[in-house]
Amino acid sequence: MNSTVVVCGAGVGGLAAAHALGSLGLQVLVFEKQSRVPRVPKGEVLQPGALKILDTWGVTKFLEHRGAVRLSALVACGDSGKGRMSLDYTQLPDTTNWLLSADHESILTALVDSLPDNVSLYRGVTVRGTLHDDATRVAGLVVREAGSEREVPASLVIAADGVSSRLRRAAGIGADRKDYSHRLVALDIPDVPTAEKAVTAHVTDRGLRMRYPLPGDRIRLYVQAEPNELRGIDHDAMQRWGDALIAELPELAAFEDQLRSSLDDRQMLPVARFVADGLSAPGIALVGEAAHSVHPMAAQGMNSAIYDAHALGTCLAERALPLRAPDVDTALREYQERRLPELIQIGKISHNASRMLTDLSWVGRTVGRRALRNTGANQRLSFTVMHNLAGLGLHPLSPLDRLHQLGLLPDPRARRRPRWA
Known part of the structure; x- marks a missing residue:
């Protein structure tokens, strides 16, 4: 079977790439090893920038028809409610000024x-390796389906095969993965119809507790934990762990029974970060978790995968059809030059935000709470942070801004929006 583009992986990155390239009129094949759509506690909050892209593909209406929840704010505060930083997304100067869960x-x-x-999805297909032309350019995939292998030639291969990407390694692209010292316990809490329509993060002496509503009157609750904190514990011990959680964050008592009912179905998630050394090689492009991973608390990972796909599609849209190898490789270099600096900056933003909320050292907690308080009290800084997270354009904080965040230098512009806004 021949195709112009083949995509390895039907996660958000792969499917977004299929949309972006399929909308250009390209014939696209998507290969996914899993036979069904997985149900996992990840990638649940969409930022305004990603929603604008999804809307052009007709995806947003599907989500809202199925009960997706509009959220108006991202709130972070200490366990006592002090040092509150509230990012009010309704203040964004954009027609899409909300989050969607x-x-x-x-x-x-x-x-x-x-x-x-013009996009075809094939499930239960395993990608075994890459094809190459005489010049070692990637020219397709070797796939295995129903016990037999076959070759699929392509003008372009999209690697969307996850954090441990086989295709990234085959292309010779490195990735220095760094694991965080903590894990996140994911709880799916039912029957909470009055949940606040916001992403709310609490900083406690034991780390981050973050929650937001999901469709069907449910709440997603993430709890920072030590790597072996819950290993091997029985039902009674898990209930005692729930007692301690409610004691440190009393507002959870409002849905105590529902929380307790979810404890035995918890999932423990590792957390890591990296940005690949490159996003392309001749004939192949990386998108989504094959290219990058960030701490989930800033809601950037899935959204960045959508931005990857959109950026790649924009670069390829400037080339005439049918695609020729030199044109594809020129577009891939432009994609890398455009997108890689953005991903490095997003990685820094997410890492700094996560450290502010998850660092358990005395210095880390002190600095984190101070930065939280001063950012929340500074309209210019809080608007900049919100705009960056929303995916509407990056405006990195300067070293001077960092001094304002820490309260080491007064900010005469603190009561107004940034000039660029």
């Missing part, structure tokens, strides 16, 4: 259901 499974399903007719 939906189950990851629903987001994947909506992406699949709205694929263009």
